[in-house]
Amino acid sequence: MRVKIGNQWHDSNEEPICIQLSPGEQEQVAGMDRTKAPEGKFAIFPGSWGGDRCAMRRWMTDVEEPDAIREQLGTRIAELEEELEHTRGQRDAAIRRAQIAEGRCPDGYYCRYSLKGETCGDPLCRER
Numbered sequence: 001m002r003v004k005i006g007n008q009w010h011d012s013n014e015e016p017i018c019i020q021l022s023p024g025e026q027e028q029v030a031g032m033d034r035t036k037a038p039e040g041k042f043a044i045f046p047g048s049w050g051g052d053r054c055a056m057r058r059w060m061t062d063v064e065e066p067d068a069i070r071e072q073l074g075t076r077i078a079e080l081e082e083e084l085e086h087t088r089g090q091r092d093a094a095i096r097r098a099q100i101a102e103g104r105c106p107d108g109y110y111c112r113y114s115l116k117g118e119t120c121g122d123p124l125c126r127e128r
């Protein structure tokens with residue numbers, strides 16, 4: 001059994017669920033026509049929803065709300081950006097070390113331990 005409260009689905013395989021039906025609701029569920037409701041969904045809406053049946057049907061679907069999807073994607077994008085920044089930092093440091101080992105700095109100047117004896121002022125280019 002699954003129950004949707006607000007925009008959150010709850011599954012009885014993951015947490016206990018209890019629903020309380022009025023006698024009228026019990027009759028409605030018992031008399032449900034599965035040709036009209038093949039998924040077996042039954043919902044009650046507060047009066048504030050008005051009579052917008054399309055909105056009610058959309059709410060009853062399994063499709064996640066755009067805000068929930070945006071939140072999940074935003075979290076994943078932030079994780080990937082952090083991972084990319086870390087990778088770029090590692091790559092840049094490796095390139096810098098290789099350039100310094102070859103006697104040239106990334107900005108085109110030569111380090112003080114190079115043949116020309118000039119320095120770029122980069123802390124990584126200090127004497128060994």
